[in-house]
Amino acid sequence: MVKDENMNNVVSSLILVPIISELRGFARSISNYHCLNCVQKNRSNTTSSISNHYCLILFFTFLLILGFTISASAGHLEPFKAVPVPEKNPQTPEKIELGKKLFFDRRLSGDGTMSCATCHMPELAFTDGQDISMSYPTTRNWRNAQTLINVAFQKFLFHDGRVRTLEDQALFPLMSAFEMNQNLDFVEEEISQVPEYVKSFRKVFNGEVTRERIAMAIASFERTLISVNSPLDRHLKGDNSALSSDAKKGMDVFVGKGKCLECHHGVNLADNKFYALHVPENPALLNDPRVTATVRFVAKVYHYGDYRKLNEDPGRYLITKEKKDWKAFRTPTLRDIAKTGPYMHNGVFSTIEEVIDFFNRGGGKGNTVLKSLGLSSEEKRVLKVFLQEALSGEDIRITYPEIP
Amino acid sequence: MKEYEGKMRLVIKHYPYKYRDFSHIAAEASMAALDQGKFCEMHDLLLERSPRLDKESLVKYAEELGLDRARFREALDRMKHSALIERDKKLAVDLDLYNTPTFFFNGRKVIGNRPYEYLKRIIEEELKNGKR
Numbered sequence: 001m002v003k004d005e006n007m008n009n010v011v012s013s014l015i016l017v018p019i020i021s022e023l024r025g026f027a028r029s030i031s032n033y034h035c036l037n038c039v040q041k042n043r044s045n046t047t048s049s050i051s052n053h054y055c056l057i058l059f060f061t062f063l064l065i066l067g068f069t070i071s072a073s074a075g076h077l078e079p080f081k082a083v084p085v086p087e088k089n090p091q092t093p094e095k096i097e098l099g100k101k102l103f104f105d106r107r108l109s110g111d112g113t114m115s116c117a118t119c120h121m122p123e124l125a126f127t128d129g130q131d132i133s134m135s136y137p138t139t140r141n142w143r144n145a146q147t148l149i150n151v152a153f154q155k156f157l158f159h160d161g162r163v164r165t166l167e168d169q170a171l172f173p174l175m176s177a178f179e180m181n182q183n184l185d186f187v188e189e190e191i192s193q194v195p196e197y198v199k200s201f202r203k204v205f206n207g208e209v210t211r212e213r214i215a216m217a218i219a220s221f222e223r224t225l226i227s228v229n230s231p232l233d234r235h236l237k238g239d240n241s242a243l244s245s246d247a248k249k250g251m252d253v254f255v256g257k258g259k260c261l262e263c264h265h266g267v268n269l270a271d272n273k274f275y276a277l278h279v280p281e282n283p284a285l286l287n288d289p290r291v292t293a294t295v296r297f298v299a300k301v302y303h304y305g306d307y308r309k310l311n312e313d314p315g316r317y318l319i320t321k322e323k324k325d326w327k328a329f330r331t332p333t334l335r336d337i338a339k340t341g342p343y344m345h346n347g348v349f350s351t352i353e354e355v356i357d358f359f360n361r362g363g364g365k366g367n368t369v370l371k372s373l374g375l376s377s378e379e380k381r382v383l384k385v386f387l388q389e390a391l392s393g394e395d396i397r398i399t400y401p402e403i404p
Numbered sequence: 405m406k407e408y409e410g411k412m413r414l415v416i417k418h419y420p421y422k423y424r425d426f427s428h429i430a431a432e433a434s435m436a437a438l439d440q441g442k443f444c445e446m447h448d449l450l451l452e453r454s455p456r457l458d459k460e461s462l463v464k465y466a467e468e469l470g471l472d473r474a475r476f477r478e479a480l481d482r483m484k485h486s487a488l489i490e491r492d493k494k495l496a497v498d499l500d501l502y503n504t505p506t507f508f509f510n511g512r513k514v515i516g517n518r519p520y521e522y523l524k525r526i527i528e529e530e531l532k533n534g535k536r
Binding site: 106111112113114118121128129130131134137138350 | 421422502503515521522
């Protein structure tokens with residue numbers, strides 16, 4: 001159960017249906033929850049036979065009897081509709097194609113061994129399949145490479161949310177000493193020496209090669225990596241046969257007892273917020289001087305005072321310097337989760353079962369965000385079925401571009 | 405390899421990193437150790453002691469492994485296996501490889517250092533498929 005100061009103002013409008021469901025033996029189907037309109041519609045239908053007054057009495061009675069903490073989900077599930085595109089960087093086929101070439105071009109790394117696709121491989125759902133992301137030769141990364149599927153929907157990028165747009169994000173790994181280790185002044189000149197690129201930039205941007213335009217093109221390509229037509233999407237659009245029986249039961253757990261929906265909602269199944277869940281440290285990162293160098297390098301860049309003594313990942317604290325953000329990380333999308341392991345910011349969990357167990361026991365030691373869920377083995381099983389089956393969109397097939 | 409003895413064959417190709425001072429001579433050292441039947445032992449030692457891979461250190465490692473020091477040093481001095489290493493490098497470039505290690509399991513490419521369990525899963529799948 002996530003404590004959220006923004007929740008209280010929505011409790012009164014959304015809590016009635018769940019409570020009525022509780023009264024009726026926990027409603028068999030949670031399809032009523034899947035969009036706000038449906039919730040409200042359902043609310044008016046259901047309450048037609050029970051007075052609002054009576055409902056409120058029951059509501060408070062239940063709070064007293066069961067000792068509920070008031071915390072309702074502001075979220076709901078949404079099917080895929082459209083990709084958000086910033087006005088300043090409209091999508092064009094030529095720009096997307098240019099971005100695709102740059103995405104796969106190893107010129108973007110200092111030694112020519114790494115492209116964006118090195119850690120975001122199309123065959124591995126735009127991850128690298130490793131617990132800790134691949135790194136520039138001789139260095140070591142410290143975090144898991146996240147999927148790029150649906151990255152267009154994120155309001156914050158990176159595990160620590162340091163930037164807000166894909167255009168701002170794209171150049172960070174290029175510059176990062178432990179990722180692509182490229183110099184941006186140099187890469188502009190390097191790309192400008194390739195006639196085909198010069199021609200493309202002129203056509204797409206009506207101008208020269210610049211780092212900003214490189215980023216804009218890559219961002220445009222990344223906005224095409226969208227999870228579509230998953231069983232969940234079909235279910236939410238009214239196809240009652242889209243989910244298996246177990247997946248439907250798993251969805252009940254997802255929105256109900258499992259409380260997953262509290263943070264994993266909306267079309268991208270993520271709330272764009274940050275939580276300190278106290279995820280266990282990945283043993284692979286401990287006592288590796290290369291990782292320590294990476295941790296302290298990033299801390300130094302973000303003006304963390306005592307960076308020479310730092311041995312762990314401070315998470316979003318590095319960005320905000322706010323105590324509440326110490327070891328807090330952004331809620332990730334759950335779209336295509338079956339294909340995007342290992343999981344968590346440090347890839348410490350290899351399987352979905354491990355992740356479910358982590359949340360079921362109330363998160364990591366000492367965290368104040370989660371409480372144990374008390375899911376049974378069967379509830380955990382069907383929840384996994386839902387996550388694996390319902391959230392997997394169509395495979396994104398990429399034809400590798402010819403790099404000029 | 406022990407776990408899958410008789411079921412799979414391992415072929416190692418060299419791809420020394422172009423921007424590392426000692427990566428080529430380290431490849432030479434592994435081949436010089438192979439001449440004396442201790443490729444795997446040298447391979448493991450090189451990874452363990454990296455980046456201290458200058459020639460004098462390599463000779464010391466050879467002594468640690470009980471190799472004939474003079475023979476080993478002569479192989480390094482002559483760059484005896486250079487042609488083979490260069491041939492492997494060309495193969496890697498022709499295959500558009502850029503990251504070490506890169507594995508091929510019956511042609512299935514896996515880029516980067518992976519945990520054993522990850523590789524094991526692929527091996528099991530390939531053995532099940534029965535492809536050669």
